[in-house]
Amino acid sequence: MDAFFASIELLRYPQLKGLPVVIGGGRRRVDDALLEATGVAQGERALRFIPVDDFPRLKDYVGRGVITTATYAARQFGVGSAMGMMKAAKLCPDAIVLPVDFDEVRKYSRAFKEAIREVAPLVEDRGVDEVYIDFTDVPGGQRGGGRSLARLLQRSILEKTGLTCSIGVAPNKLIAKMASEFNKPNGISIVQEADLQSMIWPLACRKINGIGPKSDAKLAALNIHTIGEMAAQEIGWLIDHFGQATGAWMHDAAWGRDLRPVVTESEPVSMSRETTFERDLHAVRDKAELGAVFTRLCEKVAEDLQRKGYVGKTIGIKLRYDNFQSVTRDQTLTHYTADATTIRQTAGLALKRVPLTKKLRLLGVRVGTLLKTEDASALQKLSALPASGGGIAEEPVPPYRDQLF
DNA sequence: TCTGGGGTCCTAGGACCC
DNA sequence: TCTGGGGTCCTAGGACCC
Numbered sequence: 001m002d003a004f005f006a007s008i009e010l011l012r013y014p015q016l017k018g019l020p021v022v023i024g025g026g027r028r029r030v031d032d033a034l035l036e037a038t039g040v041a042q043g044e045r046a047l048r049f050i051p052v053d054d055f056p057r058l059k060d061y062v063g064r065g066v067i068t069t070a071t072y073a074a075r076q077f078g079v080g081s082a083m084g085m086m087k088a089a090k091l092c093p094d095a096i097v098l099p100v101d102f103d104e105v106r107k108y109s110r111a112f113k114e115a116i117r118e119v120a121p122l123v124e125d126r127g128v129d130e131v132y133i134d135f136t137d138v139p140g141g142q143r144g145g146g147r148s149l150a151r152l153l154q155r156s157i158l159e160k161t162g163l164t165c166s167i168g169v170a171p172n173k174l175i176a177k178m179a180s181e182f183n184k185p186n187g188i189s190i191v192q193e194a195d196l197q198s199m200i201w202p203l204a205c206r207k208i209n210g211i212g213p214k215s216d217a218k219l220a221a222l223n224i225h226t227i228g229e230m231a232a233q234e235i236g237w238l239i240d241h242f243g244q245a246t247g248a249w250m251h252d253a254a255w256g257r258d259l260r261p262v263v264t265e266s267e268p269v270s271m272s273r274e275t276t277f278e279r280d281l282h283a284v285r286d287k288a289e290l291g292a293v294f295t296r297l298c299e300k301v302a303e304d305l306q307r308k309g310y311v312g313k314t315i316g317i318k319l320r321y322d323n324f325q326s327v328t329r330d331q332t333l334t335h336y337t338a339d340a341t342t343i344r345q346t347a348g349l350a351l352k353r354v355p356l357t358k359k360l361r362l363l364g365v366r367v368g369t370l371l372k373t374e375d376a377s378a379l380q381k382l383s384a385l386p387a388s389g390g391g392i393a394e395e396p397v398p399p400y401r402d403q404l405f
Numbered sequence: 406t407c408t409g410g411g412g413t414c415c416t417a418g419g420a421c422c423c
Numbered sequence: 424t425c426t427g428g429g430g431t432c433c434t435a436g437g438a439c440c441c
Contacts, residue, residue: 007441024409066409081441084407127412127441212439245415274410314433324408330434364410 002146003262004120004133005168005176006153008112009185010105011069012163015052020074020095022058025065025085052096059093061085064276068100072185108161115160119153124262132173134262145169150188174258175200177209196256201228208253215242230254267370268310272318273300274364280322283356290363294351295344297365302340305367311336311376312367315346319354320362329353332369336376343367 011023065085077092088095109128117123120141122134133153135141141149146169157165164186168179175191178200182189191199205227206216222241224230230238231254239247252258275297281290305311316330329350337343347365371379 062406064406064409066407068409082408084409087407090407130441210439214438243416269413270411272411276409279406316434326436328435332433362409366411 001134001172001261002136002141003170003173003176004135004146004150004153005130005170005173005180006116006133006165007130007180008108008157008161008163008165010108010129010163011071016071016096018073019052019071020077020079020092021071021098022067022074022079022085022088022092022095023070023098023100024068025061025063025097025099055096055098057093058085058089058095058097061089061097064278070095108163111161112157112163112165115156116153119156120149122262122264124264132176132262145190145192147188147190154186154188172256172258173260173262174209174253175256178203178207181207193256197228200256201226201231201254203227205230210249210253215246218242227254267372268308269370270312270314270316270366270368271301271304271308271310271370272316272364272366273297273304274318274362276320276362277360280359280361282359290360293363294347294365297363298344298347299340301365301367302338302343305338305370309373310370311338311373312370313337314368315343315350316366316368317347317350317354318362318364318366319351319360322359322361324361326362327354330368335380336371338367338373 124132170176235251
């Protein structure tokens with residue numbers, strides 16, 4: 001299989017080119033800051049009308065958000081995705097802060113993927129700004145080793161979205177993803193099997209999609225820092241240190257082997273909503289506030305399920321204490337549901353099973369073991385056949401108020 | 406005033422069944 | 424007193440990704 005990996009560059013304000021700008025921080029908080037500084041909300045609109053000097057700066061930002069993305073000028077200061085805003089403010093206090101406009105992002109994301117599917121239909125979704133593409137059977141796809149098709153995609157994406165896009169071309173997904181980073185932004189890079197040694201082996205292990213901070217640290221402790229050093233290890237040695245599955249996978253990855261197909265459709269496994277509080281809350285002292293938030297989260301998950309046509313059977317809660325330790329509790333129902341009241345009641349039971357003496361910084365609600373709503377009703381009819389004696393009974397659910405349990 | 410929100414996948418132990 | 428394996432489901436935690 002030949003694969004592209006394509007990612008769009010989502011920051012697209014030409015007038016800010018060369019300026020340090022970060023986007024992120026949690027929309028409402030940044031909107032508030034904007035409103036205060038300029039009298040205008042909504043980053044997109046504000047950008048057109050407000051002189052750059054009037055934008056809020058990172059040093060004035062107050063809150064718990066993280067950075068979603070940053071201009072290259074901001075990255076020069078060491079600022080980058082997923083970094084806390086407070087830490088970023090120390091590195092680059094004068095960076096301009098803009099809110100994330102998720103509706104806008106989703107709109108451009110859709111247009112980006114549509115533009116690609118028109119040219120190459122085998123596309124795998126990897127979030128808002130990334131896709132894998134299998135171009136093996138796209139007419140003319142092999143011309144120039146894939147370069148002319150990649151150029152065509154870039155042109156089409158630019159036309160339809162105004163966004164630039166970086167594309168990696170390789171014999172499989174693993175290498176294509178790495179290749180896409182070689183030439184950012186708006187670049188194309190082609191990596192062939194024969195380039196493994198020269199282009200992939202010198203890279204840090206962390207560049208492999210699937211090796212995160214933990215594995216990287218463990219590898220470093222074993223004195224392995226590059227992919228080449230990883231490839232030089234016996235597979236048995238890797239298995240001894242990382243377990244059967246991970247060890248074998250690492251060995252394959254280091255040798256550029258990856259047989260995963262481009263997966264064009266998949267069903268969701270779970271849906272969830274969570275929120276980090278502006279200040280840490282206490283289960284007893286802030287019970288009313290916490291209870292209201294909890295109910296809202298359940299209602300939102302229920303809405304999400306209903307809008308997308310799913311029901312679920314496992315209700316879970318997640319919370320994070322002020323020391324950042326996370327805890328989860330699951331509770332499986334006898335029937336599938338997308339009902340806010342049922343979710344709220346079951347989640348309440350799960351929450352009861354968790355110690356609530358420490359302050360909380362985050363609360364979340366998740367529904368898992370999902371089924372399409374229509375498949376669930378078919379299942380219900382099947383089990384409701386006379387012989388089985390009446391089918392699945394709905395458990396009566398008591399009414400709830402905005403309290404914790 | 407370090408550390409968002411929405412996901413997937415893996416592991417490992419215990420219950421329970423055959 | 425002792426004692427198999429395999430399979431499935433459920434739960435909790437954690438690594439990782441965008």
